[in-house]
Amino acid sequence: DRIPWLCTLHDILRREDTSRQDTILACSALKKMYRRVLISGASAIETNQPEQPREKPALKILFVHLDGPMDIIAGRLEKRRGHFMPLELLKSQFDTLEPPSAPENFITVSLEKSLPEIVLEIESAIL
Numbered sequence: 114d115r116i117p118w119l120c121t122l123h124d125i126l127r128r129e130d131t132s133r134q135d136t137i138l139a140c141s142a143l144k145k146m147y148r149r150v151l152i153s154g155a156s157a158i159e160t161n162q163p164e165q166p167r168e169k170p171a172l173k174i175l176f177v178h179l180d181g182p183m184d185i186i187a188g189r190l191e192k193r194r195g196h197f198m199p200l201e202l203l204k205s206q207f208d209t210l211e212p213p214s215a216p217e218n219f220i221t222v223s224l225e226k227s228l229p230e231i232v233l234e235i236e237s238a239i240l
Contacts, residue, residue, distance in 0.1 A: 181224025
């Protein structure tokens with residue numbers, strides 16, 4: 114059920130890339146396949162293979178894996194008001210998670226750092 118939405122996000126990223134716009138997308142993309150769809154669109158589903166030569170080259174995306182213990186994330190979720198993500202779903206998110214690994218283009222940033230430190234680390238990787 115997420116694939117059409119991820120394909121739409123890929124199309125938006127492709128459009129912005131074609132317009133030479135830098136883009137930041139916030140998206141859980143918990144599974145490796147989800148990240149492949151963001152990079153390559155529907156062709157990632159059809160081939161179910163790592164990046165292959167194609168008519169449109171894959172997008173260059175830096176994935177930021179925000180990593181932290183469940184108790185820290187649970188504490189932050191409990192403080193949110195009016196957010197769609199209930200605390201009850203957190204364990205299923207951890208169970209689903211396939212952390213990025215080589216050859217994916219990613220950085221891992223600890224959520225145990227302060228928000229300014231997290232932002233600085235991400236900015237440094239982007240720049």
